[in-house]
Amino acid sequence: MPTETHVHDPLAWLDEASAERRAAGLHRELAPRVAGAPGEGRGAIDLSSNDYLGLGAHPEVIAGAVDAARRWGTGSTGSRLVTGTTEEHAALERELAAFVGASSGLVFSSGYTANIGAVTALAGRGALIVSDAGSHASLVDACRLSRARVAVAPHGDVDAVERALAVRAEDRALVITDSVFSADGDLAPLRALHGACRRRGAVLLVDEAHGLGVRGEGGRGLVHELGLAGASDVVVTATLSKSLGGQGGVVLADPRVREHLIDVARSFIFDTGLAPASAGSARAALAVLRREPGRAAAVLDRAHELARICGGARPESAVVSLVLGGPQRAVDAARWCAVRGLRVGCFRPPSVPAGTSRLRLTARADLTDEDMAIARDVLGAVAEGAAA
Incomplete structure (x- = not known):
């Protein structure tokens, strides 16, 4: 029976694949959220979830x-x-x-x-x-x-x-x-x-x-x-x-x-x-x-505000993209936002085509004026290249 040192590792290819993803800026990690309703111990304004109407904690x-x-x-x-x-x-x-x-x-x-x-x-x-x-x-x-x-x-x-x-x-x-x-x-x-x-x-x-x-x-x-x-x-x-x-x-x-x-x-x-x-x-x-049917319109109103902050076209949905180019730049920008109290989505290939990695922002009906003021400061700086 062969000893352990002579047994071929059938999962060795995973190490190579992982190294390639890391080099390309495509490594992903899970980031558990802290329990609590928005603003109660979570520590960041949420512009990344798909809870568009703010009903997840209603x-x-x-x-x-x-x-x-x-x-x-x-x-x-x-x-x-x-x-x-x-x-x-x-x-x-x-x-x-x-x-x-x-x-x-x-x-x-x-x-x-x-x-x-x-x-x-x-x-x-x-x-x-x-x-x-x-x-x-x-x-x-x-x-x-x-x-x-x-x-x-x-x-x-x-x-x-x-x-x-x-x-x-x-x-x-x-x-x-x-x-x-x-x-x-x-x-x-x-x-x-x-x-x-x-x-x-x-x-x-x-x-x-x-x-x-x-x-x-x-x-x-x-x-x-x-x-x-x-x-x-x-x-x-x-x-x-x-x-x-x-x-x-x-x-x-x-x-x-x-x-x-x-x-x-x-x-x-x-x-x-x-x-x-x-x-x-x-x-x-x-x-x-x-x-409360007005929640749907409120989502689009907030999306329009986010698009103005990012210098983008008027959106037709809750989704606003700030395209940054390379995947590592998008990852760095998302981390930069998180440190400043803003949780944003980070989309990289294969979710989006190569060269279009981005911050993917989602508007919510329950975003406050104070939330939007912080988003304006942080995202405005990203759009101007401060997080590069």
Whole structure:
């Protein structure tokens, strides 16, 4: 039997890969947050999270989670098809669908699994998927898992999408896109995409992860804003972890789509259901948003202020990017901001293209004037090169 010193280390390649990432400025570390509501021991103004409406620590939302946990326990105890569906899940699906103008909803354990489930179940062998080049990683992974033929269209290029649909040999086709793209915060041309789908007999799948709670009347999303809500050939996915401040995902679509997903979507069938506490918190967050629709407009107002500070164009969503170039410069700038009381996002490849590493800033409805004054001082200095 060989001694330990002569055994080949099958994980030695990880050391080399790690060294390469560090040299390229692409090493990542986890940074645990300190417990407490914003301003209570956290030590930094949050411009990095996706809690756009400021509902993650809202007393009513926390109470919704606690109440559901007390009634149903801490976990769902099984898959949705066995013991993992409670009355809380069913009520959440009805309420979310009604809010965005959809016919039905199906809740998943995350936005990621919702996208995986919807794309793989609606496509598959013998189908074509046309995906925007800027689609979220969960949609990209769903394309790879679907076994469909995938055509990637240049970002926002409706003509390229229509050409791909027009020359296809497949009977079924699915066009997928984010509504609001997570890195730049720009909007997809949904009306034009839907027109192309109608002309070419395709289904449009829209990920509203960054649109729900921010765009549309009272935060009902970009699909609703553009008059596409409830269309049978439009499937909407969303996450509960951004504007609704919790965790989970949902597919909002024609009831036939819902029935199909329950029967065949593997990330629904074989996954443990969303914890009842998360369903309860999402319902409570949705109730707050219905009662206080002005939160959605407040997000955009703060985003506009952040863009002015950074010298950027007027944003169309909660996302504001301060592009700095190389990854190490972005990392250094993020650390510089943190020391000065501002927590910002740092996006580097593969999240963004090479040469466009950036501070990714997210506006929130509950940012105060004092918060914005500090952001103005710190980000203004970064924009002028003080953190270089």
